[in-house]
Amino acid sequence: MSVAVAEPVETLAALPGVSTASGVAAAAEHAQLTGRVLPVLPELRRLLPSAGLRRGSTIAVRGSVSLLLALLAEATATGSWAAAVGMPDLGLVAAAELGVEVSRLALVPRPGAEFAAVAGALLDGMDVVAVAARGAAPQEARRLSARARHRGAVLLSLGPWPGAEVELNCVAGRWTGLEGGHGYLRERRVRVQGAGRGAATRPRRADLLLPGSAGAPAAAPPEPVRELSLIQEAG
């Protein structure tokens, strides 16, 4: 039976531009090993077409600062350098809890009128540059994306970004841990939806605990069916 399935797969895979799932996985692994893709936490891998932050790409994150920080976590922890431009309100304790190595996260909280110049200079030297999307005009935004592509850096934007290859949209779900005056905020269920251009056209989504119980994100356990139907009714 397996032979019968394998044969059409082989003929399909032989077509130009078509590759098997295992082929894609192997390519992703190869890219990570050769440093063309910066690693992300395992829970976030399936949101990104190359299972990591592909150098030269622009990724827009919407709806959650935690998600932005979580994307930086694995890369900074494994020795890459990151910078955050124009985000004076970044919660750095939360960043550390999510797994970011804060000693390799440089902050330029107030670039002012030099936003584009600062982000550009940082793209030359850092591996990942996170910027507040509201700082850039569309023209500047496209120029920065081009610079990231040219320099092999990853541009992460907080907010919508024209020309982003991947856009991750975080829909906040329910918090757990509070009980009428007792307990504390423990974890939050979120649904992250990924969409984009090129290899990222296929919509992706993941249910996560972000932040998870110790801060670091975790894969969300499947929700009880009853609650799910309630959410669907509400939605």
Add this chain to the structure above:
Amino acid sequence: MHTSTACSPADPGPTNGAKGPSVSTVDKPPRMLVLWCPDWPAVAACLAEGAPLHLPAAVFHANRVVASTAVARAAGIRRGMRRRDAQSRCPELMVFAPDDDRDARLFEPVAAAVEELVVGVEVVRPGLVAVPADGASGYFGGELRLAELLAEHVSHQVECQIGIADGLFAATLAAHRSRIVDRAGAAEFLAPLAVNELDQPDADRAELVDLLRRLGLRTLGAFAALAGRDVAARFGREGMIAHRLARGLDERPPHRRRPPPELTVAKAFDPPLDRVDAAAFMARTLAEKFHGGLARHGLACTRLGIYATTEHGEELSRVWRCAEPLTPQGIADRVRWQFEGWLRAAPDERPTAGVERLRLAPEETVEGNSLQLGLWQEGIRGLADEHGPAAERAGRALVRVQGLLGPDSVVTAVLDGGRGPAERVRLVPWGDPRTPQSPPDMPWPGRLPAPSPATVYEQPLPARVLDAAGEEVRINRRRELSAPPHRVAVGDGPLRDVLDWAGPWLVDAHWWTPGGDGVRTRVQAVLAGDAETAVLLTRVGGASPQWTVEGVYD
């Protein structure tokens, strides 16, 4: 291109043109204890002559009183009075000639007595000794206790007064008033004092003080309020030092070896430099020369001052801090980046003409043996354990941004101990050492458990927190919430229902300072809306308690 190299005139001192928030603590003067023997020349003269101290006595120099005993002062003798006037007011006045050797000789036993109790004694001048206060006060159990002990110990020999404050100048004035000035309270202590106080016996600032008084600056506070740049422009180096003193800073930052002036390298350009590439070209040769001059003295530079004068006489300056000694390449890079920062600034901030004269000054140097590091890490300013090419590239990019925005604009976070999410973070300018000040892993009662808010507002947003009856939720005397929060409005936003909440977490914030804001209460709340929002609400106590949103868990 005509170029000439010249030694620079006196260095105007570091003029830090940094924009943005000041997060550096570089200039903090050390805690000093000053022991002052009032009227020392007169007292010493009496001691030398074996004259009793309860009789009026004065020391005259050039026919004018320079010092007198307290008894003589009570009889109307003042500093600067002529001998004939003094004797007419107080006929039994004993008259002594000045004698610096005598003053110093007789003071030696006093200094030795101080040294019996504390180490690190510095004799500022006969009659005045300074001691770093931190170690000794810890050993003797508090600054007050230390002051008492010293006063008792020394008063076996002579009468003395003791003052403790940050920095020598403030401590000296505190000693004149027998006061212990709070930590970081030096500027406040100095502000109401008369500007004459700048004219200490060995400082020779009579002219400056006279000028300041005639300008209407009668208190140190008024002088301190002037911008440092203006003071430097109008009063020069002397004025800068006096200004630092008036602001409660040290004459110069401590533990710094003052480099000899000939290490400064200056160059004039004709035609003036107005392009970055030309500047980069010049920077290279200038940097080699500068570095070579330092190396000949066995020194390396850790703070580089770049000073430029444009054709129209504008003065541009910037000081670069570096954690590690700069190599010629590092110096050249910084000069080039600085030029980029200046020449490519916004049109209204850009210099109006090309740079005619460039000066590189070693603001701070280290001994050559620290240069050993340079063998491996090329003076790139990263972390001690990060020397890879990635760190090097990142370091260069960050230094470049510092060139655009100023050295304090690029920071990294150090996580310290503390309770609130903002207190636990200390921002360190790139290039400064990242050492935690308090252990982050110790138990901190009242600290919120993880996870922490991903957004922590620099300026917390004002909020209204209402209970079910529409009244503001308060903290009662038993430190409980007056009622469960029911609805919350953030800023000017609409009231949103509270879905659930937890708390309060209480922190006694700075109750020991008079201006402290009392109890800080934190409450976590999940607010209803299109999407649930979890916020960290904080009520700051004090005179007018107010709820704020400190952070958002987003």
